Amino acid sequence: MVQTDPTARTVAQGPAPRPAQHAADGAGLEVRDVVVRYDGASRRDPRTTAVAGVSLDVAPGEVLALLGPSGCGKSSLLRAVAGLEPVAAGTVRFAGDDLAGVPVHRRGFGLMFQEGQLFPHRDVAGNVAYGIADVPRAERDDRVRELLGVVGLAGYERRAVTTLSGGERQRVALARSLAPRPRLLLLDEPLSALDRGLRERLALDLRAALQATGTTAVFVTHDHDEAFTVADRVAVMDAGRVLQVAPPEELWREPSSRRVAEFLGYQAFLPLSDLAGRELTGVSPHPDARDGMLAVGPRGLRVAGTPDVSGSPVHGVAARPGPWRGTVVGSVFRRGATEVTVDVALPGSAGSAGSAGGVGGAGTVRVVALAGREAGEAIAWVPGHEVDVALDPAGCAVVPA
Numbered sequence: 001m002v003q004t005d006p007t008a009r010t011v012a013q014g015p016a017p018r019p020a021q022h023a024a025d026g027a028g029l030e031v032r033d034v035v036v037r038y039d040g041a042s043r044r045d046p047r048t049t050a051v052a053g054v055s056l057d058v059a060p061g062e063v064l065a066l067l068g069p070s071g072c073g074k075s076s077l078l079r080a081v082a083g084l085e086p087v088a089a090g091t092v093r094f095a096g097d098d099l100a101g102v103p104v105h106r107r108g109f110g111l112m113f114q115e116g117q118l119f120p121h122r123d124v125a126g127n128v129a130y131g132i133a134d135v136p137r138a139e140r141d142d143r144v145r146e147l148l149g150v151v152g153l154a155g156y157e158r159r160a161v162t163t164l165s166g167g168e169r170q171r172v173a174l175a176r177s178l179a180p181r182p183r184l185l186l187l188d189e190p191l192s193a194l195d196r197g198l199r200e201r202l203a204l205d206l207r208a209a210l211q212a213t214g215t216t217a218v219f220v221t222h223d224h225d226e227a228f229t230v231a232d233r234v235a236v237m238d239a240g241r242v243l244q245v246a247p248p249e250e251l252w253r254e255p256s257s258r259r260v261a262e263f264l265g266y267q268a269f270l271p272l273s274d275l276a277g278r279e280l281t282g283v284s285p286h287p288d289a290r291d292g293m294l295a296v297g298p299r300g301l302r303v304a305g306t307p308d309v310s311g312s313p314v315h316g317v318a319a320r321p322g323p324w325r326g327t328v329v330g331s332v333f334r335r336g337a338t339e340v341t342v343d344v345a346l347p348g349s350a351g352s353a354g355s356a357g358g359v360g361g362a363g364t365v366r367v368v369a370l371a372g373r374e375a376g377e378a379i380a381w382v383p384g385h386e387v388d389v390a391l392d393p394a395g396c397a398v399v400p401a
């Protein structure tokens with residue numbers, strides 16, 4: 001599903017014509033060394049540098065996600081691109097034009113927020129048509145019908161928005177923001193107010209809608225699954241800076257730093273030197289990572305003895321370095337697999353992301369290891385029991401130390 005070449009995207013639904021200006025743009029969004037600062041509330045409050053020199057490009061038709069923990073500057077960057085926050089330094093260009101001094105409503109950008117903020121006194125069609133009031137009636141009706149189809153609400157024109165579910169409201173908000181064919185759509189956590197299951201479904205539909213309309217978009221989220229579902233490329237932000245920009249699979253396979261890997265959910269970091277003698281082959285570590293760390297992903301550990309621990313060389317680790325002895329803390333059955341939480345002393349594990357202040361003793365980390373389906377059915381993972389834990393190289397990456 002993840003496609004890295006925006007020109008190779010398939011149109012998932014309805015042949016919504018790509019707006020002519022997209023083809024003529026040549027260049028999409030260019031953000032160069034942008035800084036956003038906020039003054040303190042009083043003279044004694046320090047100024048906050050929310051965005052500390054960010055450079056990014058978004059190609060026409062591309063969807064870029066800004067991903068990072070709360071407070072890292074995602075919304076500030078998005079708002080600066082929209083023209084809602086002043087840019088303290090750097091430039092924002094679109095289609096080659098410098099947007100300094102161009103007000104929000106003259107940028108031709110669309111905005112969508114966590115709460116769609118629909119007009120309660122208008123029906124669904126009235127909300128979707130809000131930004132295209134100057135378009136002739138018949139054409140406007142056609143556009144509303146087309147967009148309701150794109151967002152999965154065909155036939156909802158006359159529904160009162162007050163009768164819609166949260167997910168349906170966000171679909172209407174999306175249709176409304178797409179109606180004027182924005183040359184760039186800026187989405188700020190548009191799915192965050194919805195519950196998990198709905199969010200996953202809507203993320204897929206959002207991607208399909210952006211593809212169907214050929215919309216260039218920047219999508220802010222703190223949820224990596226959501227970012228990976230919706231975006232062609234993901235920019236990982238931390239403390240006002242961009243740490244890495246890459247297509248989802250590449251980001252996952254080759255996180256450029258331990259910080260990026262931690263944010264993606266890699267749970268432990270083992271110095272490669274400590275794994276020496278365990279047949280490390282150096283197949284595809286990150287170029288900077290020859291003396292680095294093996295980052296153990298959420299699927300990078302197995303409760304050993306289970307059938308599908310691969311012995312194949314992936315990410316530079318050939319054989320199973322292990323097994324180690326661990327102590328079962330508990331287990332849950334999720335998404336078709338048993339996840340066993342284990343306290344285990346991994347090499348060099350003091351201070352790993354998964355350690356929780358000495359849980360289980362010095363040098364011991366609390367990690368999650370997968371049990372194979374067969375083993376999951378057969379074995380009761382009794383807290384306190386000892387088990388063997390092994391690496392599954394397919395779930396690991398190599399990052400710089």
Ligand code: ADP
Nearest residue numbers: 038048050068069070071072073074075076077
């Ligand atoms: P994110 O979207 O990643 O959660 P924000 O861009 O909202 O991050 O915030 C980045 C930093 O800027 C935070 O430290 C936040 O407290 C601060 N900040 C955001 N908006 C304002 C504001 N209007 N005034 C002062 N500080 C702000």
